[in-house]
Amino acid sequence: xxxxxHVGGSLTIFPINGVDEVLPGQDLAAVIxxxxxxxxxxxxxxxxxxxxxxIVSKAEGRLVPVDHDDAAAKIxxxxxxxxxxxxxxxxxxxxxxxxxxxxxxxGVDLSNVASGHAALLPIDPDRSARRxxxxxxxxxxxxxxxxxxxxxxxxxxxxxxxVAIGCAGIAAVVDLRGxxxxxxxxxxxxxxxxxxxxxxxxxxxxxxxxGIPVAVVRGVPSQWLRDGSVGDEIVRHPSEDLFR
Amino acid sequence: xxxxxHVGGSLTIFPINGVDEVLPGQDLAAVIxxxxxxxxxxxxxxxxxxxxxxIVSKAEGRLVPVDHDDAAAKIxxxxxxxxxxxxxxxxxxxxxxxxxxxxxxxGVDLSNVASGHAALLPIDPDRSARRxxxxxxxxxxxxxxxxxxxxxxxxxxxxxxxVAIGCAGIAAVVDLRGxxxxxxxxxxxxxxxxxxxxxxxxxxxxxxxxGIPVAVVRGVPSQWLRDGSVGDEIVRHPSEDLFR
Numbered sequence: 001x002x003x004x005x006h007v008g009g010s011l012t013i014f015p016i017n018g019v020d021e022v023l024p025g026q027d028l029a030a031v032i033x034x035x036x037x038x039x040x041x042x043x044x045x046x047x048x049x050x051x052x053x054x055i056v057s058k059a060e061g062r063l064v065p066v067d068h069d070d071a072a073a074k075i076x077x078x079x080x081x082x083x084x085x086x087x088x089x090x091x092x093x094x095x096x097x098x099x100x101x102x103x104x105x106x107g108v109d110l111s112n113v114a115s116g117h118a119a120l121l122p123i124d125p126d127r128s129a130r131r132x133x134x135x136x137x138x139x140x141x142x143x144x145x146x147x148x149x150x151x152x153x154x155x156x157x158x159x160x161x162x163v164a165i166g167c168a169g170i171a172a173v174v175d176l177r178g179x180x181x182x183x184x185x186x187x188x189x190x191x192x193x194x195x196x197x198x199x200x201x202x203x204x205x206x207x208x209x210x211g212i213p214v215a216v217v218r219g220v221p222s223q224w225l226r227d228g229s230v231g232d233e234i235v236r237h238p239s240e241d242l243f244r
Numbered sequence: 245x246x247x248x249x250h251v252g253g254s255l256t257i258f259p260i261n262g263v264d265e266v267l268p269g270q271d272l273a274a275v276i277x278x279x280x281x282x283x284x285x286x287x288x289x290x291x292x293x294x295x296x297x298x299i300v301s302k303a304e305g306r307l308v309p310v311d312h313d314d315a316a317a318k319i320x321x322x323x324x325x326x327x328x329x330x331x332x333x334x335x336x337x338x339x340x341x342x343x344x345x346x347x348x349x350x351g352v353d354l355s356n357v358a359s360g361h362a363a364l365l366p367i368d369p370d371r372s373a374r375r376x377x378x379x380x381x382x383x384x385x386x387x388x389x390x391x392x393x394x395x396x397x398x399x400x401x402x403x404x405x406x407v408a409i410g411c412a413g414i415a416a417v418v419d420l421r422g423x424x425x426x427x428x429x430x431x432x433x434x435x436x437x438x439x440x441x442x443x444x445x446x447x448x449x450x451x452x453x454x455g456i457p458v459a460v461v462r463g464v465p466s467q468w469l470r471d472g473s474v475g476d477e478i479v480r481h482p483s484e485d486l487f488r
Contacts, residue, residue: 241400
């Protein structure tokens with residue numbers, strides 16, 4: 001079924017300031033709720049909360065020791081997180097992860113992690129998002145959408161953008177197929193990946209150089225606030241991909 | 245030079261309602277300024293105005309007749325707009341355009357165009373953006389950033405997102421390399437493609453099914469409001485691309 005009209009309203013996007021450093025095993029929802037409670041910040045019913053992969057991975061203890069000066073060890077770590085290597089150029093590997101993501105170095109994150117450790121992707125980012133959604137419901141009494149974002153490169157285009165690696169309570173892809181366009185003809189090819197657009201929009205207020213890991217998008221059309229899954233909706237099976 | 249801090253503020257994104265149907269040869273800035281003047285809408289100094297490719301192409305007369313039932317004619321049109329065909333599956337071609345964009349069907353747009361015509365991409369979308377920026381300066385007395393957006397698919401991920409095909413007065417890629425991260429280590433690989441993230445964010449309020457072609461992003465960090473170019477900053481040369 002088409003997801004219908006999503007027009008007219010405005011969106012507001014703002015960072016959640018003052019989120020504490022997250023430690024392995026910590027309850028991420030509690031950490032976020034605590035920072036929301038200070039400084040007059042709010043997360044409201046129907047908001048979409050975008051959270052970076054990094055703090056999800058930290059909370060879930062997805063940290064492994066790595067010697068930053070040992071290139072071979074880093075490559076072995078990436079290969080261990082990969083099911084397929086698509087391209088290799090020096091220390092840069094473009095690989096497919098067990099989740100089906102295609103990205104640089106299997107999403108293994110060496111920045112903003114305490115010295116001597118790397119952060120691996122969450123094992124099941126959609127599940128991580130569902131858990132955070134339930135936690136924020138308990139902590140704040142609101143139903144929100146969750147997008148877990150990560151920073152990926154793209155073929156053909158320079159520069160990185162944030163995309164969704166997990167979501168809950170928000171559509172990953174909004175299906176507008178079959179909705180007549182402004183001239184009354186049926187639209188083709190209009191499955192919009194709103195989860196990726198939300199992740200990228202949130203990045204604009206996060207500031208990679210300052211490491212703000214949580215942002216809120218307010219004003220998302222209510223019909224998008226349904227069960228969603230990056231794994232089911234966004235990840236393309238290799239057999240349907242023209243570039244694998 | 246790094247573009248520095250871009251943290252703290254919030255963004256607001258809203259559609260410009262009531263934009264008239266654009267006809268070939270019309271002054272796009274005048275059309276937008278007219279709709280802004282009605283209904284209490286505003287475009288302010290420092291805003292980023294995101295405009296879809298479709299109305300830019302229409303204003304520039306980039307319409308060609310095509311029989312929508314003639315598959316061979318449509319393929320010939322796409323091939324004529326391409327410098328290289330990367331993949332072919334039935335009627336879908338993934339090609340490289342003269343601009344260096346890699347996208348489906350060379351960006352030839354068959355939706356939302358008056359029956360019997362297709363819209364080609366602007367010849368030089370960065371130039372189109374500069375022209376629109378100058379026009380809005382004359383019409384409204386404000387300096388704004390311009391992003392011309394189009395809807396592209398991606399390898400490996402389902403769903404489409406809006407990306408930038410041209411820009412003016414706004415950085416395409418923000419260079420955060422060399423800015424220390426929150427732990428004081430130098431960040432690597434942090435060239436953020438803000439123009440694509442702005443295009444995607446604007447799509448969230450445009451509604452492909454209703455054809456709203458203009459949206460405003462308010463609150464963009466002032467240091468991003470500099471000369472920018474999609475062609476110079478985002479388009480990756482084939483020799484630097486791992487997937488061509």
